Amino acid sequence: MPAPDSIELADQAARWRSAYVHIPFCRRRCPYCDFAVVAPGDPHTDDPADLTKRYLAALHTEIDTQPAWEPLDAVNLGGGTPSSIGAAAIGEVIEHLDSRFGIALGAEVSIEANPEDVTADLVEGLLAAGVNRVSIGVQSFDDEVLRFLGRAHTSLEAAAALEMCVPHFACGVDLIFGAPGESLESWRSTVATALAAFPQHLSAYALTVETGTELWQAVRKGAAAPDPDDQADKYELLQAAAGAANLVQYEVSNYARPGFSCRYNLSTWGQGEYLGFGLGAHGHRAGVRSRNVRSVLAYLKALESGHLPEAGRETTAEPEVERLMLGIRRSCGVDLGEWEDAAARHAGLQRLVAAGVIEMARGRLRVLRPLLADDVAATVLSLSR
Amino acid sequence: MTEPARIRNFCIIAHIDHGKSTLADRLLEATGAIDARNMRAQMLDTMDLERERGITIKANSVSIRYTPPGGQEHLLNLIDTPGHVDFSYEVSRSLAACEGALLLVDASQGIEAQTLANAYLAIESGLEIIPVINKIDLPAADPVRVAKELAGILGGSPDDIIAVSAKTGAGIAEMLDAIVEKLPPPEGDPEAPLRALVFDSYYDTYRGVVCHVRVVDGELETGDELRFMATSMLADADEIGVHLPASRVVKKLHNGEVGFLITGIKEIDLIRVGDTVTSAANGANRALPGYNEPKPMVYSGIFPIDGDDFERLRDALERLRLNDSSLMYRAETSRALGFGFRVGFLGLLHMEIVRERLEREYDLDLVTTAPSVQYEASTSDGRILKVSSPQDLPDRAVLESIAEPFVKVMIITPSEYVGTVMELVQQRRGEMGEMTYLSPTRVELHYQIPLGEIVYDFFDQLKSRTKGYASMDYEPAGYRTSELVRVDVLLNDVAVDAFSTIVHRDKAYSYGRQMATRLRGLIPRQLFDVPIQAAIGGRIIARETIKAKRKDVTAKCYGGDITRKRKLLERQKEGKKRMKMVGAVEVPQEAFVSALRIDE
């Protein structure tokens, strides 16, 4: 079984075919979230059951519009909150994908779930639907922090959800660190609690202030913003703790036990191809990146009147540069290929080597300090021209 | 041809925003030079930048045919002049081509500093002046008060002053008649050898240098062999024409007339504005009185971010200079910034405009260092060196003294702000001169201030402290020895010459401190700790540290949105490209200018 951070696995992942399905419904909109989300209080949400019904119908229509493809190696239901629509609806989506494209033997079938939705019934239903991987949006085990993040669950609910999922799925814990007011101690104990649940996978993202969100508004009006140094401390704390717990870091924000790295994730950073279904979903096929509309009404209208819900598409400019830009996110780095000589001569990359941020050896570029990955990516982009 | 008796050459002089460009538009319209359909606002402001900023930078000329009621057709040559203090040099150039001037004053504002400064210039040049009050349509207009102010300065009766609205067109006909009646026709000898004044020039990609000329004596004919008297250069009159305002080719320009001349000369610097054109054979033997050579007031280093762009920068400067003979430059080498140029400007606006044009029209990424004035350094061996770049200051061991340029500053302000203005001037080491009441509520103040103290932000400060009511103008007033020292800045233990500045000893300490703090805010965190130090002659007076950057990575890319991720990274890459490597430190362009902009 290849290690999560092995080159072999990364190369394999680049050839996998995936499908991403977006389920936009959330109980409420978290103040930092800029995903395509439909939450109570939004326009046209007075009859949520009906909206969900129409959405799912449109989603199925959209799946039928996509030309046939080879069997999928990974299916990922993200959101929003996919768990909110219940196991039966999830099962129907998976089944439809299977009948339309086929789902390969041993494929990854994953969903994101919020702790408050996880019940014994849901677990059973998901297993029956063929789901084999669940990522739980724990975010933190500190109720203060959860309140700041505007989450609908408590730390106890999160712990219970993990306890239910770990035995049955490849189970991932999703965490957010570095919210203003979160102490280093709080984070340390969140990490410890998460690791004690013995998850197969762990993702941790630094809280980011995205333009247009409630958090952004507050920060603009003077509220405390996340501190990058504090986030760096917390990132390093997690790296050490996860390593000690035998979770292997295979990407900037992702850790896994051998055999449990996330295919969909590796495929994204390996420049792999994927279909995107649903609100605001993105697809990548045959060198074209496409994206769907983000307004639910526009999405419904398009599909209900026999149109594609596409908002735009671009042919990838300089795909080889993009490959590098994406590949460096992985612990195993990226094959420099035709860029090897240019990279060796590139002043910016040489500075990064000198500062110990990257390593270039045996034709590969590896980021040694993933906290600076964007600096590296921006420098790599300047290899072109 | 139009006989000289029916020609009027005039310009409009005014304080900025008093409506000169708008009035020019009305004149063009009223005389049918262009019909209302083809009218664009501010017809004479051709450069994109002029339109965008709503200011006139270059002088332009246009010929208008006008027949007064019951009279004969006249040819009115209007020469537009810039209204900004930086460009008084261009004003004096245009004045030399005219016999008269309209002195335009906003009826709601009254006389301002540049109104006066330009009026004095016009009087010195012997021009006939017609005072005109503009914007009488404004509710706040007070033409009676403004007429009194004008009469107080120019003499005559307030009742005779013409009042117009360049917006509505009111009074324009009366003004046109006054131009014909009151302004003298050009003098000059039609039989004498040709003498034509080059009062402006611009570069045209297809036709080479186009000169604006005013024929004073004789006539200029297509095909003539010509001599430029200052340079003794020979050329042919390939094409002659007039701007109506669309250019129209003519065969000849006679004495008194204004038009353009194309000689096929494409070379940089070969044609000097202010030069006299005469015939190659049997030409005049005395050139027309040239006007003052423009003197740069401020200097700044201009360096390409990418060292490979040096040649392109040289090329661009050469081209700009074709349109702008006031632009002076020489190559300069900076240890920190590499190869570039030290450029002399007429003032800060001029500097900003040149920089913007270089970046926009020539697509260059540039670092502009903080503006400096030209000092005179006396050395122990009795030499006096001109120092327009702090890095050129001689070593302290041989440096005897430093003299700095002073300027005479005229400020006009409502009397309630006199105290505020004095306070500002004192902070800038200024000395009080005369104070005159223009009216019970408006005061004309005179000061002597070191030029170095006003180049950064004096004008902005003056405006903000007087709620925008004060105006100013200045002119050189010689050099004086002052207690000046050079403050150096070390970045990562290496002295960065581009950050060195010459300041008064009393201000050096706080300046150094401010500089270090400010740079800490301006320079982004790097891959390692970067110490910043300010020093006077090796003695450290301030120290700050930019802590190493630890985190530069964004969260997951949502739902596979690689396109957005790439866009953000491309932007970050562009940002990096616009940084200048100083040693191992990436310094953003803005740091070079902003760091030296000192607040009170």
Ligand SMILES: Nc1nc2c(ncn2[C@@H]2O[C@H](COP(=O)(O)OP(=O)(O)O)[C@@H](O)[C@H]2O)c(=O)[nH]1
């Ligand atoms: N109300 C009014 N506004 C005017 C008049 N003349 C000019 N303006 C406005 O005053 C501003 C400055 O005019 P402009 O011609 O650019 O002034 P310049 O800087 O002297 O060339 C512009 O917004 C004009 O529209 C006028 O007679 N009446």
Ligand code: SF4
């Ligand atoms: S639950 Fe997730 S998708 Fe929904 S609003 Fe919160 S952060 Fe956004």
Ligand SMILES: [Mg+2]
């Ligand atoms: Mg103007």
